[in-house]
Amino acid sequence: MASERVLLGMGNPLLDISAVVDRDFLSKYGIKLNDAILAEDKHKPMYEEIASKYNVEYIAGGATQNTIRVAQWMLQVPGATSYMGCIGKDRFGEEMKKSSKSAGVNVHYYEDESTPTGTCAVCVVGGERSLVANLSAANFYKSDHLKRPENWALVEKAKYFYIAGFFLTVSLESILLVAEHAAANQKTFMMNLSAPFIAEFFKDHLEKVFPYMDYIFGNETEARTFSRVQGWETDDVEEIALKLSALPKASGTHKRIAVITQGADPVVVAEDGKIKLFPVILLPKEKLVDTNGAGDAFVGGFLSQLVQEKPIEDCVRAGCYAANEIIQRSGCTYPDKPDFK
Template identity: 80%
Template sequence: MEYDGILLGMGNPLLDISAVVDQDFLNKYEIKPNNAILAEDKHLPMYDEMAAKPTVEYIAGGATQNSIRVAQWMLPFPGATSYMGSVGKDKFGEEMKKNAQDAGVNVHYYEDETAPTGTCAVCVLDGERSLVANLSAANCYKVDHLKRPENWALVEKAKFYYIAGFFLTVSPESIQLVAEHAAANNKIFSMNLSAPFICEFFRDPQEKALPYMDFVFGNETEARTFSKVHGWETDNVEEIALKISQWPKASGHKRITVITQGADPVVVAEDGKVKLFPVIPLPKEKLVDTNGAGDAFVGGFLSQLVQEKPIAECVRAGCYASNVIIQRSGCTYPEKPDFA
């Protein structure tokens, strides 16, 4: 099988500004623990405040880009992954490109001249992360960039696609183009619920893309929000995963729903049945931060999916990748995986 460019991701490339904060900091900026939100005006001063902290780290991030980097790390094939999104023409954009290319990802960024590269404040308290994204240039992605021959070639070459739900806030038109291409060409299209606010406030574009999704990823909070928004009147994650998997479909593939629940088992709904897969236990003292845990899970999962491994093996790889990531700061990993 030809692995060159087999997996394509599209999303919001963000430079993570990661630092350990205290409860007062979260209170000051009205940030809930373990949540992901878009920055409002009241949040803007926090970026400088975090940049001034002695513990600050800069890491190439953005949900989809994280997953694609992790998938590439776990794949024994150089150049297996590609990625598109929008950055600014600035040093952060250059830094991000270098970081992604060093990770072996073939990045085709749209470079916006009007806005700086997007950043994401990663506020770490007791190992839990809260994300506040200031999209900036990431918000400027244009479908015209996707349609350029050299970029559309990446779409045609790929057989698997992954897009985090966050991209629904930026370019639903690009998502639909790729989704329809996947359905028409018998390829695999997957997305992530990504955050409660996506399910609540971007319900229409999410529902438009849903029939094309062969895999739906998410965590238990997002799944419960999805259920509430759709009036399902259940908080039972297994039930919700099943209902999502049975949503009407636009392509010939069945849909598989994969919901992570932190330290609790991973829920997989497929063919009208639910299976639970235990995660790798980790003593509390080994937890560094949960930033990128869900992204890493998806990356690990996709690394096996593109090799046509069974779902159980995809989940095992996802659990392995997230276990590695939560023992390190940000979505970073050692030079080589030891996943056997």
């Protein structure tokens, strides 16, 4: 059984604003179907418009927050998970708080009064969706918030920490504070490669934190990009996973484990110089609704078993189960109760 506040996540909270819209709305803002983009100035008014004109669903999103929500859902233990990130003091921020709390996550948001809450418009037309993300307040998290006694208490209480690579673009100082605490106190610190651009453009930040990582997650594209940037001259995912697991560590308490997903192909786990492959749950095409959030959900399922000190086989199985559930639904959402045995 997981204890209260055992798992802490930090990241970029984005409120997903999901609605079925019409093609005129897409044309007005120059949005293509099945695209995922960062908002430009021309997109800024669309968030209020979608919220006022359409029947919208609000979902607390952002990569780390998705993972923590899924872990919380899998655990079914109130307050087992905590989360920190920056939101604005506005209507969307209030929706984010409501959504997170109803998911059972213990959220301690830093509220920036001068910047709006980060949002991601999920525009659905004929079952196809386009994503337009506006980071806004998520970009302004400060380590001063982490150092506040009520927030640092969450760090001291947690035994496991998970941060998506996207947060490297926001607050390296916060990540290092948590990483160093984990190493000094024999706790488990985990990160995700998150996107190819992290390995390419935030290489220095990644290299500063890598020695503290007890687990590193990623998909095959991110792993291959990391390999290329490091000059490893291999595209072989198993070989890359072994190299990731063998990079130097700041603390000898845990050997690093690398976990690389490959879509419908087996999950690669590198541990102790050995590779294990785990098949995923194959889903008939007609049942696939939306792969958005599948990677986040995999890690959430994985962590739900890890914090209960289950073997790696159970962690991967739970990750595959959670990802399989999420891709059969719109957005990173899930049934009321998990059916994982």
